Structures are given as structure tokens and as C-alpha cells.
Amino acid sequence: MRQSVRFEIQARCPETGARAGLLHTAHGSVETPVFMPVGTQGTVKGVGQEALEEELDARIILANTYHLYLRPGHETIARLGGLHRFMAWPRAILTDSGGYQVFSLSRLRKVSDDGVLFRSHLNGDAHLFTPASTVDVQLALGSDVMMTLDECLPYPASHEAAKESTARTVRWARAAFAHYDARGPVPNALFPIVQGSMYADLRRACAAELLELEADGYAIGGLSVGEPRTLSLEMVEATAPALPESRPRYVMGVGMPEELAEYVARGVDMMDCVLPTRNARNGCLFTSRGKLIIKQTQYKDDAAPVDPSCRCGACRRYSRAYLRHLFQAGEMLYSTLATVHNVCRYLDIMRQIRQAILLGTFPRYLEEMRSLFTTEPGPARPTGLAG
């Protein structure tokens, strides 16, 4: 078994699937369950690394292989000492394989068992991603957790199409691991991705096949593609128990603040989503009392902070009225403050969840979250990963 990263479970919730742990990486230990802010192009939009490190205390962030491969190029980043040094971020980094972006952003895709041929969304140049090449790109970036190339299906997909696509994802994962193992021991972990659209049988079968890879962690992908939220949770519920208990489980591209504890309750250790950062820029702030839409007239003269119970830099210094003014005026400082606030909110929720698991009070915490936010089942926004 590989030991590029080491996962240590510190506590288990006796009533749910929740667990608290530590993911030990070459760039520090990450307390789990963890939410990873999305830094698509090597930057969490609007927030500097100082703030991420010192004020928000993020231990791991996500970056996108597709974007960094196209610009500035993984070879440039490798020459500059890897992504950590390039972006001056000393803590852990997870990179996706680029699969999601190839299927959502690029043009003229041609998928075969070899990989996927696509045209750059920047300049139309043709590129080929193979299971092996995406490992090499991520090794050049030097990410602590790398992902295998996978095929992302739109929602809805027929069982037949999903079965065929999932089989390809498994073949790609095997090819990626063959290449990865041939490189000898590296400090970079490689996680395969369970696909299977919204079919529990396909997901369980996919998980069973990926288990043979004895990976250091497993991801559940292909969610947040437009399906109802209840279905996303169902898929995780079907998949997580089929994954090794001793390995971290990562659900890609979720979720709303009130959903974080739901995923954790189903045995999830890692999550990422563009929601806190993208919604911040669009004027939606998450508070301990729900959403706050900053452009609303009611905030024009409101001297209170966005969330009086929040300790972030935006809430400590600025009023809703000032943030609303900055938003209306199209000022950059709005996006910075809003992003700092929303990321702080997400990381605070994760710290509360972790603390509750360690103290044995997670079931009560989950009940409280459910009563605070009566989540109406309905179509989830297609959120994806592209921050």
C-alpha cells in the first residue's frame, strides 16, 4: 500500500458515518473533515495567500490542472519550483485531473480509451489528456493530492451511457495508476474517482473495481451536475460504505453550507466547491442565519456587519452598507471582503463539525443544522469546480 499521504482517524461518531481525522501530507497536516477553497488558476479569486493562511487558516486548497496546464503551463511552474513555490503557498494543495474542465469548458472533444482530445478554451489549440499525461502534469505541479483522469457525464444520462462511461473511467484510473506506480515512490498521492451518474449499482460496482488500486484515498465525482440535492446525497450514501474505511473519502464539487454536515454524516472527509467564492462575488453572503443578498435595498443604511457572530476581517471592520456600496459600484474590494467572509463561514462550519465529532456531539449538531436550515429538496445549481 502506498503511503504518499497518511490518514489518521481520531474519532468516529457512534450514530452517523462521521469521522474526524488528520491527513498528513508533505505540506502539513490537514484536519478533517475539511472543506477546500477553490483556487482555479493558482489563486482563490480575490484573496491573497496571507489571508488564506493567517486569517482563514485554510490547510489545503484546490487548484485546477486544466487551467494551469494551459496557462502558465506546468513546465513553467515546474521550472519555478512547483505550484507551492510558484503561488507562495506552503500548505497542502489538491489538484483535479482536468477531466471536469475538459468536459465543461473546452471545445471539440474526442474521447477514446487513450484519453481525450480537446481544444483550449483560451486559443483553440489542440491538446490530448491521457491518464498518464495528467499524472505527469500533476507531478510537475507537485500537488499533494492528485486525481486520475475521469469522464464526467451530464445529467441526466441513461444507465447504458453511464455504464459505458464508468467503465472507461475505471480503465483510465488503472492506466493512471500503472503509470504512477512505474514512477516509483513519490510524496504525491493519487486518488481515483468513482463515477456512475445517478445509479447506485454503477457507483458500487465502480467503487469495487477501484478498490483494487489500493489508493491512498478515493473521490466521488460526477455530482453537482444539475441533479436534485437529495439525489447527490443518495449517491454518496450508496458509495461511501463501499470505499475503504481507513482511507479519506472526497466528494467533489459540493455543497451548500447546510449540506456540509450531511455529507460528513455519510462518511465524507473532504469536500470542495466554488459556491462560497463564486456566490460571494455574485452578492450572496452566507451567514449563521442564512443567506444575505447584499444588493437588497434594506442594507443601504445598515451599519451592522454581514454576520455579527462572524470573526472574519470583513465582519470585524465593515458594515453591510459599505459592502453594498462597493458591490453596487463594482469595486474589487467588495469581492475580496465577501470572499473572505464566505470562506471563513465554510471553514468555521467545518471546524464546528470536527469539534462536534471529537466531543461526541455531532448528532446534536446535525439536528440543529437541519432545524436551522429546512432544506427544500429541489434542483441543485450546476456548480462544478471551475472557480
Next chain:
Amino acid sequence: MRQSVRFEIQARCPETGARAGLLHTAHGSVETPVFMPVGTQGTVKGVGQEALEEELDARIILANTYHLYLRPGHETIARLGGLHRFMAWPRAILTDSGGYQVFSLSRLRKVSDDGVLFRSHLNGDAHLFTPASTVDVQLALGSDVMMTLDECLPYPASHEAAKESTARTVRWARAAFAHYDARGPVPNALFPIVQGSMYADLRRACAAELLELEADGYAIGGLSVGEPRTLSLEMVEATAPALPESRPRYVMGVGMPEELAEYVARGVDMMDCVLPTRNARNGCLFTSRGKLIIKQTQYKDDAAPVDPSCRCGACRRYSRAYLRHLFQAGEMLYSTLATVHNVCRYLDIMRQIRQAILLGTFPRYLEEMRSLFTTEPGPARPTGLAG
């Protein structure tokens, strides 16, 4: 004589007109000569107030009456406790009168002795600025230094047109002061603005008339409107000696980094300009060795900071290669880091200038700056104030 702000001269250069002083305001003492970063809409674009205060140690910033009057409105700001509280900036603020923006941004202007009728650049609504109303707006904002309404002429202007316009600016200044004095003592200073286009005789005559107002400080306006840089300096050279020695002199809308000491040598105590902030966003970084255009290919693999001798947060942590990547990718963090750097550069230059005056070494400093930057005389960019 009014004493809304108090100007204390600490040292004079024996060979040039330079002086070092302190401008005491209700929101702290400002070390002069000073460069004021421009915060058009109540924010220095891309930089939070924490960074301005703690990292950059700016003691005074500029905000634009025209912009804040239109959005969010001076009455909203007054209800929220004034501009300092609204933007969470505890230090000094200077506001211009809005005259410059009315003449550069708004549509359908109609100028009379009463004031100027204009249409908002935001929604076309009609508004009237009078000498008295712009004082009232600035009192509602609570700025430490307010400016009288003035008429800004384009360059070039005929002597006749300039004479007529300058006479109106003087009449407006008298009307503004009559209104200001009728309000009784306030902690907010009011500075009149010397106009006169590029005619030294008009500027001297304008200064002589404004002297009768016995203001707490005087501004030189109507520069940086497209004239050659040598002409801007000539106009300041003609005007500054005609202004009271014991009062601060403020040149509006200048200048390039290498010009700052030139203005100081001519007796200038205060300056502001959008150059450091706007150029930062456009990819032009000012360093101790001159301009650095970040998009250039030579910086693609450059691991050095923008300016190895700079102590700013951008230079302490990030490389040219990373900044170039952020710029090329259109990422907000680029603008934040570049602005922090350029503002730091300007404020550092001003601190060096002040130190040199206090130590009696300013003439040598001026010579060094001149040999480092051989300024070719040529048309200055129309920079203006609109940050």
C-alpha cells in the same frame, strides 16, 4: 484666520523650496510632503483599509465628492456617521469638490455663475453643483480637507477663455467661503483652488485673489490635463511662491514617481494622483530601477520579486512570474498586489523625500533622482483624479 487644520513646518531646505511639516487634522497628523492615494468611491481600488493603514501606513487618502454624491449619496453616508465611519478609515480624508469629474465624466453641462448643471454618468439624472452645495456635501461626508468648486479647462485653452474661467473659479471660491464661514467653526478645512490654465500671469493673479480668503491651505488645480510635464512644473513654479508660506500647498493630480521630488522642490506639500493605482491595474509597476511592464515575456520564468529592494507584501511573498500569470489570467489578486506595491513605492519615495529634508540632504536626493530618471520632456498622459 481659521484653524480647522493646523500646519506645522518642521524643516526647510536651504537650497530649494522644499519643506517638511505636519498637517494636524481631526483624524490624526499627516507627515508632509505627502502623497495621497486615490480612493474615488470610498475605496482605494483593490486594497483594503487594513493594508492601507497597517502595511502601507497611509495617513491621508483622497475620495471623490462627485462619485460619493451620486452613489451611495452623501445623505446615506451622513446617516451612517460620515465617510470615515462608513468606509472604516480612521485617518484623514481629503475630498475634491467634484468639479473635475463634472467636467470630465458627466454629460450636458451648463455652467453659470450659480454653479454647474450636469447629468449623472450613471443614469442621466440632472444635478446642480453650486459653490455652497459642494461645501454642504463635503461637510456631510465629514472630510478633513474639503475643496471649493472650480472650473477645469481642457488643454490647450486660449488666454481669454482661461481668464474668464479663472475669474469664475475665484467667484465660486468666494461664494463657497461665504457659505462655509456662515456655518460657524467646523473641524473640516476648506481649500480654494488656483486655476489659470498654462498662463503664469493668470495663475499669479488668481492666487492673489484667493489669498484674501485666508484659507487653511491652497491647491493648484488644472494640471495633468495633457500639457507637457515641463509646463506643469513651470506653472507650479509660478504659483507656489504666490501662496502663503505658512499654509500647505496641494498640487492636484500629479505625478510620476520621478516627478514627486520636483514638485516638493518647488514648495509643494501635498499631491495625489491615480497613476500608482491605475497603472498598477494596467500592468505597469514602479520600481527603484524604473518601470516594469509585467506582461513582458521576460518575466514568465522570473522568480525574483517585482523590486528586490521593496518591503511591500507583494514583494515579500510573490514572484514576477506569479504576478505575470495572475495578470495574464485576469485574476483580481494581481490588481491587489500590484496596487499595494505601487502605493508602497510612492509612499516610500515621499518618506525618503521627507527624511532628506529633515536631514538637510534634499538637494543631493533631488540630484540622485534626476540622474536615475532622465525625464524626457514630452506630453504627459492626461491622468486626472478619477481613480
